[in-house]
Amino acid sequence: MSKITIKDLAKIKEKTRAAMELREDGPCRARVVVHMGTCGISAGAAKILHTFEDLIKGRKDNGVHLSVAGCGGLCSREPMVTVELPGAPRATYVDVNVKDAQRIFEEHVLGKRAVTGKMLPSDDPFFKQQVFIVLRNRGLVDAEKIEEYIAQDGYMALAKVLTQMKPEEVIKTIRASGLRGRGGGGFPAGVKWETCRHAGEERGEERYVICNADEGDPGAFMDRSVIESDPHSVIEGMAIGAYAIGAKQGYVYIRKEYPLALEKLNIALAQARAYGLLGQNIFDTPFSFDIEVHRGAGAFVCGESTALMASLEGRAGIPRAKYIHTVEYGLNNKPSCLNNVETWANVPAIINNGVEWFTRIGTGDVSTNPWGGSKGTKVFSLTGKVKNTGLIEVPMGITLREIIFNIGGGIVKGKKFKTVQTGGPSGGCLSESLLDLPVDFDSLSDAGSMMGSGGMIVGDEETCMVDLAKYFISFLEEESCGKCVPCREGLRSMYAILDRITQGKGKKGDIKALEDLSRVMIQSSLCALGQSAPNPVLSSLKYFQEEYERHIDDKKCPAGVCTALYEMSIDPAKCTGCMVCLRNCPASAITGAKQKPHALDKKKCIKCNICYTVCKFDAVKKN
Amino acid sequence: MAVDLTKVNQIIGKWESRKDFLIEMLQDIQDEYYYLPRDVLVEVSKVLEVPLNQVYEVATYYKAFSLTPKGRYTVSVCQGTACHVQGADTVLSSFERALRVKLGETDKNQDFTLEAVRCLGCCGLAPVVTVNKDIYAKLEPSQVLKVVDKYKKMPRQ
Numbered sequence: 010m011s012k013i014t015i016k017d018l019a020k021i022k023e024k025t026r027a028a029m030e031l032r033e034d035g036p037c038r039a040r041v042v043v044h045m046g047t048c049g050i051s052a053g054a055a056k057i058l059h060t061f062e063d064l065i066k067g068r069k070d071n072g073v074h075l076s077v078a079g080c081g082g083l084c085s086r087e088p089m090v091t092v093e094l095p096g097a098p099r100a101t102y103v104d105v106n107v108k109d110a111q112r113i114f115e116e117h118v119l120g121k122r123a124v125t126g127k128m129l130p131s132d133d134p135f136f137k138q139q140v141f142i143v144l145r146n147r148g149l150v151d152a153e154k155i156e157e158y159i160a161q162d163g164y165m166a167l168a169k170v171l172t173q174m175k176p177e178e179v180i181k182t183i184r185a186s187g188l189r190g191r192g193g194g195g196f197p198a199g200v201k202w203e204t205c206r207h208a209g210e211e212r213g214e215e216r217y218v219i220c221n222a223d224e225g226d227p228g229a230f231m232d233r234s235v236i237e238s239d240p241h242s243v244i245e246g247m248a249i250g251a252y253a254i255g256a257k258q259g260y261v262y263i264r265k266e267y268p269l270a271l272e273k274l275n276i277a278l279a280q281a282r283a284y285g286l287l288g289q290n291i292f293d294t295p296f297s298f299d300i301e302v303h304r305g306a307g308a309f310v311c312g313e314s315t316a317l318m319a320s321l322e323g324r325a326g327i328p329r330a331k332y333i334h335t336v337e338y339g340l341n342n343k344p345s346c347l348n349n350v351e352t353w354a355n356v357p358a359i360i361n362n363g364v365e366w367f368t369r370i371g372t373g374d375v376s377t378n379p380w381g382g383s384k385g386t387k388v389f390s391l392t393g394k395v396k397n398t399g400l401i402e403v404p405m406g407i408t409l410r411e412i413i414f415n416i417g418g419g420i421v422k423g424k425k426f427k428t429v430q431t432g433g434p435s436g437g438c439l440s441e442s443l444l445d446l447p448v449d450f451d452s453l454s455d456a457g458s459m460m461g462s463g464g465m466i467v468g469d470e471e472t473c474m475v476d477l478a479k480y481f482i483s484f485l486e487e488e489s490c491g492k493c494v495p496c497r498e499g500l501r502s503m504y505a506i507l508d509r510i511t512q513g514k515g516k517k518g519d520i521k522a523l524e525d526l527s528r529v530m531i532q533s534s535l536c537a538l539g540q541s542a543p544n545p546v547l548s549s550l551k552y553f554q555e556e557y558e559r560h561i562d563d564k565k566c567p568a569g570v571c572t573a574l575y576e577m578s579i580d581p582a583k584c585t586g587c588m589v590c591l592r593n594c595p596a597s598a599i600t601g602a603k604q605k606p607h608a609l610d611k612k613k614c615i616k617c618n619i620c621y622t623v624c625k626f627d628a629v630k631k632n
Numbered sequence: 633m634a635v636d637l638t639k640v641n642q643i644i645g646k647w648e649s650r651k652d653f654l655i656e657m658l659q660d661i662q663d664e665y666y667y668l669p670r671d672v673l674v675e676v677s678k679v680l681e682v683p684l685n686q687v688y689e690v691a692t693y694y695k696a697f698s699l700t701p702k703g704r705y706t707v708s709v710c711q712g713t714a715c716h717v718q719g720a721d722t723v724l725s726s727f728e729r730a731l732r733v734k735l736g737e738t739d740k741n742q743d744f745t746l747e748a749v750r751c752l753g754c755c756g757l758a759p760v761v762t763v764n765k766d767i768y769a770k771l772e773p774s775q776v777l778k779v780v781d782k783y784k785k786m787p788r789q
Contacts (some may be wrong), residue, residue, distance in 0.1 A: 046755050056640060084756020228713035230753035265659060265696055266752055306655050307695030309750065323654035324686070325693035364724035392714035392755035399756050430713065466713045466755075480716050490693075519646075593774045594728055617721045619773045 012293045013285040015168045018159060025160035029074070031095040038072030039118050042091040042132055044081035046237050047269050052087035053106075060110040061090075064515050074120055076157075078148045079238020079273075083135060085398040091148050092117050099148075101129045134415045135397050140370060141403045142386045143354045146239045153275040155280040156242040157166075164286055166360035167248050171294045179253035179360070180206065186359045186367045187375030192221055192312070192349030193432065193461040194537075195380035195450035198356075201346055205336040206254045208344040216256040217340050218247050219347040220300075221317060222263035222270070225309040226433030227484060229464035231388040234352035234400050236263070236270040239354070240277035244300060246353030248287070249360060251298045259300040265307065274302060277584035309434075309488035313536050314339070314347045316490070326491045328536035330394055346562050349462065372449045383449035387460065393430075393467035394421050403448070410444040424469040427568075428553070432461025432579065434481045434488075435541030437548025438474060457548040459541070473570035474553040475560050479507035481545040489538065497528040500580025503546060513570040515561030521562055542611035569631035572616040576632060579620075581606035583628035590620035590629060635671045639664055644679050651680050653763045654687065659696055690760075703738045703745040705783050707731070710760040712751030718758040724748065726776040727761075743784070 031037055043049075043058045058077065065073050081089035086103035090113060093099050101299070102113055104127055116122050141147060150157040158164070170179050184199025209216040220243060224232040236243060249258045263271055278300055281287045283310050289297045303321055310316045311326035318340040320326035332434015336352070339345025359367050368375060383405040392398045396418035403412060409429055413419070421428050428438045437458030439446070446452050450460050468477065486500040503526050527543030534540045550557060559565050566574035579590075579599070586604040598614040601607030609620070609629075621629045643660045647653035654676070661672055668691050677684040691697045709715075709724045724746075728734055731744050738745040754760045757769035763783060771779070 047752075048756050048765075048769075051757055051760070051769045084754070087756070103745075210786045214654055224753065225750070227751035228755050229751070230755055266749065303653075304656055304659060305694075306659055306697065308693065308736075319653060321652065323650075323652040323690070325680075325689050325692075357707055390755055392758065393717050396685070398714075433713075464713065464755075466717060468717060472717055477713075477717075484711075488750075535711070595726070615771060617725060618719065619726070622719070622722075622772060 013377035014293060015172065017165060018168060021156055021159045022162070025156040027162065029157070033095050036072060037074045038095065039116060039573070040074045040076060040093040041114070042076050042078050042093070044079065044087065044089040044091070045077045045150065046080035047267075047427065048080065048084040048236055049087045049089065050269070054088040056107060057088045057090060057105055057110050058301060060107050061114060064114045066113065071119065077151050077153075078151055080400055081148065082144075082401065083129070083397055083399040084392075085396070086129075091443070094118075094121060098131050101131070102127050103129050126367065134418065135399070135401075137417055138407065139402050140386050141402050142358050142367075142370075143235060143242070143351050143388050144238075144400070145358060145404045146242065150239060152238055152240055153276050155241060155284060158239070159405060162361060163241055163357075164245055166357035167245050167252075168292055168361060170252055171292045171296055172251050174255045176206065176255060179249060182364055183253070183356065183359065184379055185364045185375070187371070187373075187382060188355055188359060188367070188378055188381060189379070189450060190349060191351035191355070191387065191462070193435070193459060195383070195460060198348060199350055200335055200379055201348070202253050202335070205344045206461040208337040209255055212344075215258070215624050216254050217343060217345040218251045218254060218256045218259045219317070219321070219340065219345055220247055220259065220261040220353055221312060221314075221349045222261055222266075222267075223312045223317060224264060224462060225312045225488075226462050226464045228390065228392055228430075228466045229433060229462050231392045231400060231463045233267045233270050234390075235350050235354055235388070236267070237273050237589040240270075240274045240355040242357060243274075243283065243350055244277060244281055244287070246356035247300060248291070248298050249356050250346060250348065250353065252296050254344075256346070256506060257297055257299075259298065260321055260340070261300060261302045262305060262311070262321060263302060264305045271302070271304065278302070308490075309484075310490050310536070310538050315536070317347065318345060325413040325490075327492050328538070330535055341614075351463070355385060367425065369479060372447060373451075383451065387448065387463060388461045389465045391417050391465050391467070394469040394472070395419065395422065395467045396421055405449045406447045408445050408447055409439070412448065412465065413444070415587045417428055417467065420467070424471065426467070427470050427472055428468040428474065428477075430458075430466045430468065430477065430545070430550075431464065432459035432544070434485050435459065435466075435537065435544055436461045437544045438468075438477060438552065439548065440552035442552075443456045457544065457551055459544070462616050471568050471570065473511075473566055474549045474556045475507060475510055475566075476568075476570045478546045478549045479504065479511055482507055482542070484539065485542045489542075493533075493535035493539060495530045495533040496535065496542065499526050499534075499539070500542060503524055503543070507546070510557065510560045511566070512573045513560070513571075515557075517561070519561060520554070520557055523550065546548060575616075576611055577609055577614050577616060577620065578611070578627045578630050578632065579607050579609045580630050583626050585626055585628070587625070589623050589625070593619050593623050635665070635669045637671070637675050640672050640675050641679070644676065649680060651682055654680065654682065654690055655694065658691060658694075662697055662771035666704075667698045667700055670699075701738070703742045704788070706745045706747055706764045706765050707744060708747045708749040708752070710750075710752045710754075710758070711748045711761075712753075712755060712758070715751075715758040720759040722773045723759050723761065723771055723776065726773040727780070730776050730780045744780075753778055756788060
């Protein structure tokens with residue numbers, strides 16, 4: 010096949026757009042999009058897709074175009090379906106079951122009357138405050154069809170930099186845009202690229218670009234979703250970066266826990282190669298570039314740059330001290346530029362739309378200093394005890410309150426907001442007093458948390474802060490590679506203290522000991538894992554010290570989480586004798602007759618909480 | 633029991649005998665045998681010319697690998713933050729009771745291995761459990777027995 014040219018690209022774009030254009034008198038008179046991300050599939054989206062397939066097959070020439078797209082964003086209300094008709098705004102349906110699908114097809118797709126009840130209005134607060142840059146193609150492209158990506162101006166940015174810009178100009182553009190690393194560190198991408206290019210030129214050596222898709226933070230799934238839904242945006246971003254830096258080879262390091270993302274990525278790479286968008290002499294220029302995929306094998310620390318590169322070399326992913334940066338001596342001791350999935354996905358949008366467009370969104374001023382602000386958007390996975398859990402993209406500078414209460418719709422079951430945890434295990438737990446904090450790299454760090462890769466977990470009054478801190482420390486203790494003592498032993502000691510507190514065996518002086526350990530770890534750990542590990546403990550101590558004291562002094566867990574510190578009982582005044590808890594109790598600890606208040610034997614009770622979750626009358630109490 | 637090494641060599645070939653693909657190879661081997669048998673590690677070391685101790689280091693460093701056989705079904709209870717906040721611990725203990733194994737163990741019939749996994753990335757559907765490739769979203773402790781029974785009833789291949 011001869012090399013693809015910019016003209017070819019424009020032709021593909023036109024052709025795909027024409028085929029996809031919705032027109033009353035055209036071949037495509039309606040489009041149904043089923044959102045098939047991992048969340049959608051686990052909620053049953055495949056069944057919905059088959060239902061639509063059968064319905065469309067059943068009717069000849071109905072002009073209905075069925076497409077598959079990635080994540081619809083509102084995970085808690087999957088499966089989601091979007092219906093597009095000529096001249097009408099896009100309609101999104103949530104919680105769709107097979108019956109709904111049939112109704113949507115008959116009434117809305119064919120009958121042009123929207124089905125009420127499960128339709129999400131386009132001005133729903135969930136969508137209203139979101140700004141899509143990284144998720145720009147949400148619901149618009151099928152990850153398995155490169156033509157659909159091209160139809161949304163895909164690979165135009167690559168064409169532009171290869172034919173109209175010098176590598177130095179590309180770096181200058183990214184630097185001026187103020188794009189900072191979305192993996193959590195917030196290091197300006199342009200500065201990193203420049204250093205890497207410089208190091209390679211100086212030594213006359215090969216360079217690499219690497220995409221970090223080892224999204225290990227529990228409670229974070231932004232990168233999974235981006236790769237599942239729009240892998241070409243990452244590939245294009247990497248190719249642009251490679252051109253700017255002078256690299257010929259790229260690597261994607263992706264978690265094995267993301268099988269669907271891996272599959273979509275491999276399909277996308279194969280298609281890009283087939284079109285000549287990867288390979289030798291792309292767009293007939295001297296630039297050649299290809300990407301190789303490596304699967305991680307389950308080690309959290311491999312998200313750290315030096316550990317990731319060790320793993321890419323086929324070794325155990327153990328970090329090294331970074332006196333010498335990986336942009337100078339990284340993978341195979343060559344200059345290596347590592348950026349996160351979301352950072353790469355931002356790049357084509359910046360090239361296409363320009364610096365001015367990008368810097369209009371966000372906080373601060375980056376015109377002279379790339380650290381001077383946080384520009385653009387950030388993708389968060391909003392989860393925990395909020396009504397709308399899902400994947401959101403918001404402009405930098407939005408407040409936590411806006412995210413949690415407007416986009417997230419507030420706390421579930423009418424409970425009270427207690428904490429929001431950002432930044433994963435290395436981040437912190439913030440309290441209600443900080444809800445008006447603008448979300449950007451610097452404000453969050455100042456408050457004792459961090460932006461992190463974008464996990465945002467909301468806790469309510471039933472979230473125990475000591476338990477949450479213990480959870481993160483236990484996570485990190487297990488994931489510490491063990492190379493340096495402060496991290497390995499510090500986490501072990503911290504866990505022992507926190508575990509003791511949650512068991513009701515906390516002692517005076519425990520809080521002080523936690524603080525002392527934290528200080529040592531921050532100062533003397535080898536890599537970022539150990540240096541930031543105390544954050545969950547320190548931040549929860551800062552904002553919720555009273556709760557620690559209640560555990561230590563009164564041996565009580567106010568949130569009712571630490572099993573050693575509460576007992577279950579049944580309130581006879583509220584119990585209707587429905588027998589549901591009795592039947593579900595695995596320990597046979599509940600006795601009683603129908604329509605008579607039940608009794609709970611505290612000696613037999615194993616505190617599995619099943620009765621608490623199944624009771625519809627709020628009769629099971631923890632005290 | 634001697635292990636058939638033809639599959640191992642196929643896997644090594646698939647990854648072009650490249651040393652930097654060692655982790656990929658071991659993952660494929662783990663999928664094939666449900667663990668990393670000693671003979672296989674020796675073979676990999678020989679073919680790749682990577683010292684056995686280095687292969688062993690990799691095999692014991694990453695969570696995806698196991699040096700002892702696992703069950704037909706791996707039950708992975710997600711312990712991500714979102715799942716934790718939504719009560720993943722009680723789901724896990726329900727599985728321990730239902731399968732009569734402790735976390736990390738395999739049952740006597742080698743049907744089930746119970747594992748905790750750090751975040752499957754479906755946080756919107758917490759608590760989440762996977763059994764091999766099947767995903768169970770918003771799983772309540774009271775539904776655990778039903779899930780286990782479903783796999784117990786499946787015929788052995």
